[in-house]
Amino acid sequence: MSEYKKRRIVVAGGGTAGWMTAAALARTMGDSIELTLVESDMIGTIGVGESTIPPLVNYNRLLGIGEAEFMAATQATFKLGINFENWKLDGDTYFHSFGLTGRDHWSAGFQHFWLHGLTKGHQYSFDDYCLELKAAHAGKFAHLPENRMNYAYQLDSTLYAAYLRKLAEADGAVRIEGKIGRVELDGGNGNIAALVLDNGQRIEGDLFVDCTGFRALLIEGALHVGFDDWTHYLPCDSAIAVQTASVRPPIPYTRAIAHDAGWQWRIPLQHRQGNGIVYCSRYLDRDAALDRLITTLEGERLTEPNFIRFTTGARRKQWHRNCVAVGLSGGFMEPLESTSIHLIQRAILRLIRMMPMSEVSERDVAEFNEQQHTDMLQVRDFLILHYKATERRDSPFWRQCGDMEIPESLTQKIELFRETGRVFRKNEELFAENSWVQVMMGQGIMPQAYHPIATKLSDKELDHLLSGLRDSVAKTVASLPEHHAYVASYCGAREAEAA
Numbered sequence: 001m002s003e004y005k006k007r008r009i010v011v012a013g014g015g016t017a018g019w020m021t022a023a024a025l026a027r028t029m030g031d032s033i034e035l036t037l038v039e040s041d042m043i044g045t046i047g048v049g050e051s052t053i054p055p056l057v058n059y060n061r062l063l064g065i066g067e068a069e070f071m072a073a074t075q076a077t078f079k080l081g082i083n084f085e086n087w088k089l090d091g092d093t094y095f096h097s098f099g100l101t102g103r104d105h106w107s108a109g110f111q112h113f114w115l116h117g118l119t120k121g122h123q124y125s126f127d128d129y130c131l132e133l134k135a136a137h138a139g140k141f142a143h144l145p146e147n148r149m150n151y152a153y154q155l156d157s158t159l160y161a162a163y164l165r166k167l168a169e170a171d172g173a174v175r176i177e178g179k180i181g182r183v184e185l186d187g188g189n190g191n192i193a194a195l196v197l198d199n200g201q202r203i204e205g206d207l208f209v210d211c212t213g214f215r216a217l218l219i220e221g222a223l224h225v226g227f228d229d230w231t232h233y234l235p236c237d238s239a240i241a242v243q244t245a246s247v248r249p250p251i252p253y254t255r256a257i258a259h260d261a262g263w264q265w266r267i268p269l270q271h272r273q274g275n276g277i278v279y280c281s282r283y284l285d286r287d288a289a290l291d292r293l294i295t296t297l298e299g300e301r302l303t304e305p306n307f308i309r310f311t312t313g314a315r316r317k318q319w320h321r322n323c324v325a326v327g328l329s330g331g332f333m334e335p336l337e338s339t340s341i342h343l344i345q346r347a348i349l350r351l352i353r354m355m356p357m358s359e360v361s362e363r364d365v366a367e368f369n370e371q372q373h374t375d376m377l378q379v380r381d382f383l384i385l386h387y388k389a390t391e392r393r394d395s396p397f398w399r400q401c402g403d404m405e406i407p408e409s410l411t412q413k414i415e416l417f418r419e420t421g422r423v424f425r426k427n428e429e430l431f432a433e434n435s436w437v438q439v440m441m442g443q444g445i446m447p448q449a450y451h452p453i454a455t456k457l458s459d460k461e462l463d464h465l466l467s468g469l470r471d472s473v474a475k476t477v478a479s480l481p482e483h484h485a486y487v488a489s490y491c492g493a494r495e496a497e498a499a
Contacts, residue, residue, distance in 0.1 A: 005358060007033045010205035012180060012195060012218055014039030016157045017327025017344045018211035019164035020059075024348045026171035027063050029355065035172060038195055038203055040179040050267045050274040051079060051254045051338040052152040053430075054098050059345045063167065071491035073163045075270040076155035077250045078483060080136040082337070084442060086258035089391050094442025095253075096337075098150040099132030101434050102469050108451035111437050112421055115447060116454035117466050124470060126441060130434075131473050136253040140480035141487075148476075154254060154267050154274075157341070176203060180212070183222035191322040192218060207356070208323045216329040219315055223323055226316040227331075233384045233406065234312040235397070236262045236334055240290055241276040241306040244299035249484035256336060260284075260395035264293065265335065270487060272302060278334060283397045310334070312380075318372040319365045324351055331376055336386060339379050342430065346375055378429040381410040382436070389414065389443035414445060421447030 009025060011018050014037060022037045029035075060070060070076070081097035088094070102110030114126055127133050132150055135141060143149065169175065178197035186193040195203040210218035219225055231237065250268035257264045262279035277293040284292075290305060314331030318324065325331075326347045333339050350371060354364040388406050392398035416422055417440050423433040457465065480486075 006031075007207055007356070008205045009033050009035050009207045009209065010195060010203055011035070011037040011209045011211055013037075013211035013213060013329075014161065014165070014175075015211065015213065015327070016161050016341060017213075017329075018209075019161040019168060020341075020344050021209050021211060021326050021348050021351075022168040022173045023063060023164040023171070024059075024352065026168045026173045028352055030171070035168075036174050036176060036203060036205070037168070038176045038178060038180060038197070041177060042179060050157055050269065051082075051154050051265070051335070052341050053338050054150050054152045055342055055345060055430075056152055059349075062349075065167070068491040070160075070163060071153065071155070071487075074153075074155040074159040075272070076153045076491070077269055077487055078141045078252045079152040079154045079254060080132040080141065080149075080252045082254045082256050083136075084256050084258075084386070084439075087256075087263075087386060087390060087392075088442065088444045090258075090394060094438070095127065095133050095136065096435060096438050096442065097130050097133040097136065098152060099130050099434070100150075101126060101133075101438070102129040103465075104433075105453060107453050109421075109423065109433050109437065111441075111447070112450040112454045113457070113462070113465065115421060115450040116457075117462060120459060120462060122462075122466055124466070126438075129466075129469050129473060131476055134473050134477045135480055136251070138477050138480070139249075139251050139483050140477060141252045141483040142480050144476070151252075152338070154250070154269055156269060176201075180217055183218055185222060189321075190223075192222060206322065207360070209351070210323055210325045210329040211327050213328040214310065214332070216315070216325065218323050219317075219320060219325040219329055223320050225320050227311075228313050228316060229311055230313045230380055231311060232404065233380065234334055234387065235280045235282070235400065236278045236312070237310060238281045238286070238289065239276055239278045239308040239310070239335075240286075240293050241274065241308065242293065242297065242301060243303040244273050244275055244297050244301055246271060246273055247299040249482070250487065252483040254338065258392075259292065261289075261397045263336070264296065270492070273299060276335075278336070280397055283395070314373065314376045317365075317369050318347065319351075319368045322360055324368070326351070330372070333376065333379050333383060336383050337379070337431075339430070343375065343379070347372060374427055375430065377407075377409070378427075378431070381407060381413065382431050382439070384410055385414070385436075385439055386443065389440065389445055391444055414440065417447060418445055419448055421450045 011021050018037055026035050081095055083095050085093045104110050180195050181198040182196045184194040184196050192208045208218055255266040261284035264277045267274035277289050279289045310332050312332055312334055315325055318330045327344045354368055384406055387401040390402055423436045425432050
């Protein structure tokens with residue numbers, strides 16, 4: 001067996017990705033590693049990843065983070081899903097919730113029983129059977145026994161990085177201030193030997209984690225792994241973000257509002273709102289996009305516009321030699337389903353599971369890359385669904401989206417659901433059956449058939465099932481406190497900490 005040698009791990013770059021990495025490694029690996037993070041105060045971060053998804057709840061618990069303290073420090077609110085406006089048609093709305101809808105049978109999802117109910121005269125919306133969705137629309141939230149409410153957070157990612165920095169440094173991580181001038185390679189094996197800062201300081205390491213964002217200084221700049229461009233499927237390539245003062249109590253969901261060349265986001269935090277526009281520069285120029293964003297803002301503007309250019313896609317290798325890419329350096333998924341922080345989290349936890357005992361195992365590297373690539377492909381397909389499954393033909397952008405060819409993997413998912421009402425979750429993919437069902441039906445894809453097991457229920461049994469589920473949801477929502485009041489009492493941000 002290999003004898004363990006304390007590993008020198010160097011994280012290149014701070015921000016959300018860098019400090020999420022450092023905090024997790026320092027907390028879980030402890031004295032078995034020497035952990036250094038290199039970042040420069042002169043280099044800004046993207047810092048607009050304000051909307052998250054439920055796995056972050058477990059990530060924070062893994063690190064032993066107290067939820068109320070964390071939410072106060074990051075000005076966070078609770079998030080029950082995303083309200084999609086103008087996606088199927090201009091003026092149409094649907095909701096992608098984090099919860100389960102109805103009650104599944106082992107052989108078939110709840111949608112099959114709901115579809116059978118439609119043939120029996122039941123007129124209630126599929127939405128009426130989802131607790132999280134109805135609570136979101138009512139503006140309510142509370143922690144329920146047995147974790148019966150699935151949720152995520154809407155937070156200030158810059159404050160989250162600062163919060164994690166304190167944890168990481170308390171657990172032994174060492175931060176070095178400095179700008180990376182060049183990456184020094186080992187002439188013998190091609191591994192990264194050291195980061196050389198502008199002041200000449202060399203930071204040596206055994207394993208390097210590239211958290212340098214879009215620049216990808218290590219994984220691409222030094223190791224040249226290549227990049228797969230997915231712009232054909234996801235044509236938006238630009239974003240502008242700005243923060244405004246809150247003008248109303250925060251709601252427990254994020255809004256994604258489609259326009260003729262992309263979409264806009266609104267994310268309510270405790271003391272402000274995050275706003276942004278995502279667009280395709282082929283159909284909307286920067287000045288017009290900025291004007292559209294500014295004219296739709298609510299509340300006093302707190303920041304200057306942050307202009308972002310991006311290419312949706314993924315590095316061909318997320319781990320190469322002794323370098324692992326985490327965050328934007330490994331690829332970018334536009335923020336439509338709030339997956340950026342989740343993909344950071346997945347990479348970090350995967351790296352910890354595959355932490356080398358001595359020399360890096362090429363088997364580990366291959367497995368890591370395959371799993372990361374699978375994650376990104378599955379997220380990519382889910383994002384494409386929103387653009388492809390649209391009835392909008394009111395602009396060149398939407399005509400391009402509606403007419404584009406899509407991956408066979410997505411075609412299979414859509415057509416299987418259209419023909420049979422079935423959705424299958426593969427390889428622990430992020431988005432489960434209910435997510436696909438909500439978005440596909442929300443975008444206008446309705447099944448032509450359903451599972452015959454639904455017909456085994458008598459009319460009386462079907463009535464009892466559906467009415468019981470609806471009543472349970474309605475009664476629970478009625479008993480919940482207002483979201484903003486619950487947040488204020490549970491984790492109201494302390495001004496001194498927020499500053």
